[in-house]
Amino acid sequence: MTMSFKRGVVSAIAALSLLSLAACGSDGKAEGDGGSGGDGTIKVGFSQLGAESGWRTANTESIKANLTAENGINLTFVDAQQKQENQIKALRDFIDQDVDVIAFSPVIETGWDEVLQDIKDAGIPVVLVDRTVDTTVEDPFVTWIGADFTAEGVTAGEWVKENHPDAKIFELQGTMGSGAQANRQDGFRSVIGDNVIGEASGNFTRTEGKAAVEAALQAYPDLDLIFAHNDDMGLGAIEAIEAAGKVPGQDIQIVTVDGVHDGLVALLEGKFNYVVECNPAFGDQLLELIKQVAAGEDVEKSTIVVDEAFDQTITQEVIDGRSF
């Protein structure tokens, strides 16, 4: 078995011409507010959904490292602590601040119609980041950058099907109603859905993942494989399994998504069995998209970040060579 492989397909689903971006370019900005009116910087409002996981921390670091003043960006970054109402408030503040570009990573898919319409009416282009939206607003965003969550679920499912075709699976879901949860679940179940004997959400956090697995070990004493929608919940699962006197990675196999540092260390230690990467370090690509959007240039409608996958043949060198 190979240690890793390329799975994603890079970008380029379609190049679309943008909405009327002229309205949100350089016209009418107050001088000296750090916006685009005077000094040529691009005023960006970024609503991050939270700080729930290692993935999110790495993603925030990558965004902040790239959307800098040196790179021509005047960034307002707001963390919504996994609450949609906080995100909506941040987005409204960005409208009031008349930013040049709004970027956001939506905590769940629905509930954005009103605010997206208001952003559109204000003529501010939206760059959607990471998670996806489900909205009745037409052309709600100019471009989206993120991972192919369905493909991640399929990759995880295929590994289970090949290596543990009789597994009794407990699925540890991410935040319910988020694109990352819904699509990883769909992809996984399209391959090995009949083997799923139970499910619960751990909201993409270690603490809630642990609690969900504690309950699952009682409710489904036969379970012998956990598919966790992210590393952090898988790390919580390790704690719950060990506390129950079982051996993670042996008595109960663990398959996760993300490939952040702590997850890959668990894989190296034999506590995780397979990890599908979801690469959070795309701040450089986001910067380029934002610059193009602010300049009114045509951009690809979607950019899919390339992922890999790892099994227990992973080495310390591979882990040390990664940026997240």
Ligand code: GYE
């Ligand atoms: O997998 C998880 C995080 O939306 C891809 O969100 C992201 C997911 C990631 O909480 O760790």
